[in-house]
Amino acid sequence: MSASIYPENAVPPSSSSGSLPSWRSSVTFNMRVDQDDQEVALAGMLRPFVGDQMRAIRGTLETAAKNATGELTLDFKRLKYMNNVAFLEINRFVRWAVEERPNLKIRLIISSVIPWAMRKFQVMEELYPNVSVEVYDKALYPIQSVIEDEDFVRVLRTQEKIVYNHERKILHRHGLRPGMKVADIGCGLGDFAVRLNAEYKPEYVTAVDHSRAFLKHAQAHARSLGIENIEYQYGDAAALLIPDDSFDFVSCRLAIQVFHMPDQLMKELCRICKPGGRVYITNEMLACVTGYPDQDLIRMGYRRYLELSRMVGMDFDIGVRTRDLLANAGLEDIRSDLIDINNMNTDPNNFAKVVESWIKFCGDVAASASADPVIFEEIGIGLRAHVSAILSDKGYANWPILAGSGRKPERLMR
Numbered sequence: 001m002s003a004s005i006y007p008e009n010a011v012p013p014s015s016s017s018g019s020l021p022s023w024r025s026s027v028t029f030n031m032r033v034d035q036d037d038q039e040v041a042l043a044g045m046l047r048p049f050v051g052d053q054m055r056a057i058r059g060t061l062e063t064a065a066k067n068a069t070g071e072l073t074l075d076f077k078r079l080k081y082m083n084n085v086a087f088l089e090i091n092r093f094v095r096w097a098v099e100e101r102p103n104l105k106i107r108l109i110i111s112s113v114i115p116w117a118m119r120k121f122q123v124m125e126e127l128y129p130n131v132s133v134e135v136y137d138k139a140l141y142p143i144q145s146v147i148e149d150e151d152f153v154r155v156l157r158t159q160e161k162i163v164y165n166h167e168r169k170i171l172h173r174h175g176l177r178p179g180m181k182v183a184d185i186g187c188g189l190g191d192f193a194v195r196l197n198a199e200y201k202p203e204y205v206t207a208v209d210h211s212r213a214f215l216k217h218a219q220a221h222a223r224s225l226g227i228e229n230i231e232y233q234y235g236d237a238a239a240l241l242i243p244d245d246s247f248d249f250v251s252c253r254l255a256i257q258v259f260h261m262p263d264q265l266m267k268e269l270c271r272i273c274k275p276g277g278r279v280y281i282t283n284e285m286l287a288c289v290t291g292y293p294d295q296d297l298i299r300m301g302y303r304r305y306l307e308l309s310r311m312v313g314m315d316f317d318i319g320v321r322t323r324d325l326l327a328n329a330g331l332e333d334i335r336s337d338l339i340d341i342n343n344m345n346t347d348p349n350n351f352a353k354v355v356e357s358w359i360k361f362c363g364d365v366a367a368s369a370s371a372d373p374v375i376f377e378e379i380g381i382g383l384r385a386h387v388s389a390i391l392s393d394k395g396y397a398n399w400p401i402l403a404g405s406g407r408k409p410e411r412l413m414r
């Protein structure tokens with residue numbers, strides 16, 4: 001069966017009451033119906049004054065429910081805003097479907113971007129046994145609370161500074177120029193946006209992260225510096241609420257490695273990049289960490305670290321796939337650089353602090369994954385050996401990160 005695509009629709013507030021300001025009412029949406037996958041995906045803003053403004057959406061949902069067998073998925077994870085009128089209309093549709101098609105299961109996928117609606121949708125699940133509700137971005141980053149810890153935040157700032165000191169020399173080669181519209185996805189504490197704002201003078205930077213705690217730090221930091229052209233947004237990197245072809249330069253640094261669907265994330269980065277613009281990514285290669293003395297212990301520690309992180313859907317060695325990720329996403333003119341951080345080109349005390357924080361991080365991850373305690377013990381031994389090597393006058397210790405970028409072609413073939 002073929003899929004029908006509804007283009008961006010803007011339904012004017014034709015039936016809204018004349019006494020209410022019309023700018024507050026808008027129903028702007030994009031709807032995709034895939035009959036093979038029995039799925040309706042709805043993106044955009046649903047802010048009607050009256051239910052009638054949702055007529056087109058109701059009609060499509062009802063047709064999909066009549067045609068579906070077994071299970072119908074309503075994918076609302078890209079809905080950016082929804083008011084109560086819209087919610088009630090969707091609820092009316094669900095009630096209708098439950099009565100008309102009692103054997104049909106309805107799977108609703110929503111996003112925590114609209115927190116008030118999340119609770120209401122969950123009530124729907126309690127009311128109707130055939131309805132299940134999934135919060136799409138809730139479990140994406142299982143160790144989120146671990147890294148939001150205040151101690152870790154301090155180390156993340158140090159880590160960010162260490163990496164940027166190396167990165168600043170290569171960003172020009174990856175296409176960053178003054179005056180560009182830049183997006184930084186998985187921005188963490190937002191320091192990258194602040195630093196490149198000072199050095200590269202972009203027109204503006206939109207920085208997105210999934211952590212409200214980090215965004216708060218980022219916003220406070222930018223405010224304290226009087227910066228006005230950086231916008232920090234809450235969002236899910238794999239389903240960004242950003243239109244296609246929006247930015248000249250899209251960066252995603254040390255974030256693909258903590259995400260269990262790297263190719264999906266790459267697709268989103270490419271989608272929001274303008275044709276001719278560049279997507280820039282960095283990721284660690286922890287299987288290549290080495291040092292002296294105690295090279296064997298260090299290598300064993302990082303092998304175990306990788307094992308543990310993969311248990312929770314992260315891959316801290318995905319840096320080796322950099323060129324492959326960029327090429328698979330359909331990008332061209334691929335460039336890559338090794339960011340070779342080591343104890344001879346970086347302040348060893350700061351470097352050691354970062355590695356020490358990873359030991360704590362691994363302890364928390366091991367606990368959340370109920371991992372065999374031996375794994376954490378071996379990680380501790382290996383990473384402590386790494387710290388000793390970093391601080392040793394005669395020692396050597398590295399931390400390799402691969403940076404890469406590709407240009408989005410005029411027509412992205414995937």
Ligand SMILES: C[S@@+](CC[C@H](N)C(=O)[O-])C[C@H]1O[C@@H](n2cnc3c(N)ncnc32)[C@H](O)[C@@H]1O
Pocket residue numbers: 140141156160185186187188189192208209210211214235236237238252253254255258259
């Ligand atoms: C290791 S930190 C890197 C932060 C920053 N880019 C840097 O280089 O310091 C990974 C970041 O990715 C964010 N992140 C993870 N999954 C995400 C998702 N699905 N959507 C948005 N951000 C996400 C985390 O909240 C975290 O801030």
